[in-house]
Amino acid sequence: MIQIYSPENENYENNGDAVLHPSSCKCHFEVNSEWNLEMVHPLDDRADLIVENAVLKVPSPYGELLYEIKKLDKSEYDIQITAYPFFMKAKKIFIFDKRAVDADCLTALNVVLDGSEFTCESNIKNKNTCYFENMNAVEAINGDVDNSIIKRWGGEIAWINNKVIIDNRLGADNGARAEFGYNLNSVQESIDLSDLCTRIYPKAYNGYMLPDQESVDSPLIDNYPDPYPKVYEYQNIKLAADASNSTSEDDILCGTLDDLYAALREAAVNEFANGVDKPSIQYTVDMVDLSRLDNYKDFKDLLVVQLGDTVHVKHRRLGIETSQRVLSIDYDCILQKIDSMSLGTDVTGYFDQVGAITSTFNKVVDTSTNTLLADKVKGIIDASNAYFKAQKNVAHKQDIRAMLFEDLDPSSETFGAMCLGTQGIQISKKRNEENTDWVWGTAINFESIIADYIITGILSDKSGNFYLNMDTGELVMNDGTFKGDLDTKNSIKIGDKLILANALNNFQGGFEGHIYVGDDDSETNILMRDADDYPMAGNNYRGMFLNAGDVSISLTSENSNKKVFIDAPNGISINGNNGLTGTYTVSESLTVNSGLVTGVK
Known part of the structure; x- marks a missing residue:
C-alpha cells in the first residue's frame, strides 16, 4: 500500500490522507550514492493531494519508508514525481x-x-x-x-x-549464490582484467626477492590463457640486520634470509586469498526478465538480498567464483520485489579512496607522539634514492649537457617548452613580449623547487617532527616556533590551555606573559607574572594585572601576603552608583551597594 501525507500531516504512525494507485513506483538504493523514489500517478481524484513537500509511505526492502516529494512534472495524463528520503528534512x-x-x-x-x-x-x-x-x-x-x-x-x-x-559496511554475507556466464539478455556483464595478477614476484625491504627468480603462482593461473605477473612490495618484511631502531608494530623482522623468503611467500599467498587473481566483474541484472528463464533457480537467492550484501557468483566460462557486493537495487514498490540490481567487486570507489588515504596516513603518523614515523619517512627517501639509482644504471650517456623541447605554435594543445639538463629542469607555457624566448616558470634543481602550484599529500621535514597534511588541512609542529604576526579572518581557537611563558632576564626562575587588546604595547592589556627570588631572595611573587589606560586592577601574592589593588582616578562605580571618597558623619544611615558605600545620611 502506498500512502500520501499532506505537508501539514506529520502523524506518520497512523494512516495517511489517502491511498495512491500509481502506474509505476520504484525506489533506487545505491551504496554511498543517491537514494530516491520515482513515481508516475494518473490524474485521478487523488492527484490534487500530490504536492511539493507531501510525504509518501511506501513498501521497501527496509520495511515502510518515508519519502518527501521534491519535484513534480505534470502532463496531460499523469504526474511524474521525484521524492527523497525523509531524513533529508534534517537540512533545516x-x-x-x-x-x-x-x-x-x-x-x-x-x-x-x-x-x-x-x-x-x-x-x-x-x-x-x-x-x-x-x-x-x-x-x-x-x-x-x-x-x-x-x-x-x-x-x-x-x-x-x-x-x-x-x-563499516551495509549488508552482510548470508551465503547467497548465483551462477552467471550464460549468454543472457537479462544479465549485462562487464569484465576488467587490467588489475588481474596470477603470478607474484614478492619484494621485501631493501630490495630482497626470492632466489633464482622464483615466483608465487595463483591456483587459478591455468584458468587464463596467459600468466599475469606483477611485483608486490612488502616494505614491512625486513631482515633484522637492516631494521632501524624505530620499527613499527606492522614490521615482520626475519633473522635469516630463509625466514625472509618464507615470509614473502606467505604474503603472496595471502594476496591470492584476497582475490587479486580474479578479475573485476560488474553485473547488471534485470530480475523481471530473469524470472522467465527455465534455469531461474540459479538466481533465486537474488530475490532476498539487500543493499551491500555479498553474493557468491560462479562464472561458468571463466571457471572461477567471485564475491560480489550488491551495489545498487531498484525496488518495485507496487509488486514489492526487486526489479533490477547491480553487483560488483568494487564498492563505490570514491569513498574507498577516502578510506585508503586515511589508512595510509595512519600508518605514517605515530599517534602517541603526533609525529611522522621517522623510519617511514626514511623509507620514502630510501625508496626514492633506490628508484633514482636504478634510473642512473639504465641511463645512456649523452654528449650534450642539456636538451630543449618546445612547441612554438600558440594554437597547439602542447604549446610550451621544457629544458632538461645537468643543472635541473625548467618548464614554461608563456613567451616573452618580444617572442624571442620563453618565460620560465616551474624550475627544479638539485636543492629546490620553484612553481606556482605544488599539489601533494604530506609535506614533512626529514625527522617527521613538522608536517603539513594537505588532504586534511592539519599542521603539526612539535616544539616549534611561529615567527612574525599570525593574522586570521576568523577567531583563533585554542585547545585546553593558552600558555604564555616568556622567561624574564631580571627574574630568577621567573616567567611573564602579556596579552594586548589592540596593537603591541597597547594601554589595554593583561599581564601575568610568576617569579621566584623577587624583589629579593627568598620571595615568591605571583601577580595578574588588568590595565585599561589609567585604570588598573592588580591581584598579587607575595609569599603569604595576598592583595587586591584597584587604581581608578575617577572612583569606583557599581551598578551605576559611584562610591564615596572622604570623611563623613553618619547621623541616620549608610547606603551600601554590593559592598561599596554609595550614600550617607
Whole structure:
C-alpha cells in the first residue's frame, strides 16, 4: 500500500490522507550514492493531494519508508514525481559551530543531531576529530567537504526514515549464490582484467626477492590463457640486520634470509586469498526478465538480498567464483520485489579512496607522539634514492649537457617548452613580449623547487617532527616556533590551555606573559607574572594585572601576603552608583551597594 501525507500531516504512525494507485513506483538504493523514489500517478481524484513537500509511505526492502516529494512534472495524463528520503528534512538544522573531538562516529553523529527529532546509529569505533561550521546537518554528515562525517570516519550510509545509519559496511554475507556466464539478455556483464595478477614476484625491504627468480603462482593461473605477473612490495618484511631502531608494530623482522623468503611467500599467498587473481566483474541484472528463464533457480537467492550484501557468483566460462557486493537495487514498490540490481567487486570507489588515504596516513603518523614515523619517512627517501639509482644504471650517456623541447605554435594543445639538463629542469607555457624566448616558470634543481602550484599529500621535514597534511588541512609542529604576526579572518581557537611563558632576564626562575587588546604595547592589556627570588631572595611573587589606560586592577601574592589593588582616578562605580571618597558623619544611615558605600545620611 502506498500512502500520501499532506505537508501539514506529520502523524506518520497512523494512516495517511489517502491511498495512491500509481502506474509505476520504484525506489533506487545505491551504496554511498543517491537514494530516491520515482513515481508516475494518473490524474485521478487523488492527484490534487500530490504536492511539493507531501510525504509518501511506501513498501521497501527496509520495511515502510518515508519519502518527501521534491519535484513534480505534470502532463496531460499523469504526474511524474521525484521524492527523497525523509531524513533529508534534517537540512533545516543549521550548525554554526559544533565539534566532535577525538570521538567515534556515533558520538560525532549525536553532536550533529543533538536536540533534533532525528536519530542515528553506527558501529564505526575509530576516533577522529571534525569541526562542523556554517553547514546544515545533512552536509555535516554526508557533504563533499573535508569536515563531514563520511569524509573523516568513512563507512556506508543508509537513510531509514528519521534515522541515519553509518556502518563499516551495509549488508552482510548470508551465503547467497548465483551462477552467471550464460549468454543472457537479462544479465549485462562487464569484465576488467587490467588489475588481474596470477603470478607474484614478492619484494621485501631493501630490495630482497626470492632466489633464482622464483615466483608465487595463483591456483587459478591455468584458468587464463596467459600468466599475469606483477611485483608486490612488502616494505614491512625486513631482515633484522637492516631494521632501524624505530620499527613499527606492522614490521615482520626475519633473522635469516630463509625466514625472509618464507615470509614473502606467505604474503603472496595471502594476496591470492584476497582475490587479486580474479578479475573485476560488474553485473547488471534485470530480475523481471530473469524470472522467465527455465534455469531461474540459479538466481533465486537474488530475490532476498539487500543493499551491500555479498553474493557468491560462479562464472561458468571463466571457471572461477567471485564475491560480489550488491551495489545498487531498484525496488518495485507496487509488486514489492526487486526489479533490477547491480553487483560488483568494487564498492563505490570514491569513498574507498577516502578510506585508503586515511589508512595510509595512519600508518605514517605515530599517534602517541603526533609525529611522522621517522623510519617511514626514511623509507620514502630510501625508496626514492633506490628508484633514482636504478634510473642512473639504465641511463645512456649523452654528449650534450642539456636538451630543449618546445612547441612554438600558440594554437597547439602542447604549446610550451621544457629544458632538461645537468643543472635541473625548467618548464614554461608563456613567451616573452618580444617572442624571442620563453618565460620560465616551474624550475627544479638539485636543492629546490620553484612553481606556482605544488599539489601533494604530506609535506614533512626529514625527522617527521613538522608536517603539513594537505588532504586534511592539519599542521603539526612539535616544539616549534611561529615567527612574525599570525593574522586570521576568523577567531583563533585554542585547545585546553593558552600558555604564555616568556622567561624574564631580571627574574630568577621567573616567567611573564602579556596579552594586548589592540596593537603591541597597547594601554589595554593583561599581564601575568610568576617569579621566584623577587624583589629579593627568598620571595615568591605571583601577580595578574588588568590595565585599561589609567585604570588598573592588580591581584598579587607575595609569599603569604595576598592583595587586591584597584587604581581608578575617577572612583569606583557599581551598578551605576559611584562610591564615596572622604570623611563623613553618619547621623541616620549608610547606603551600601554590593559592598561599596554609595550614600550617607
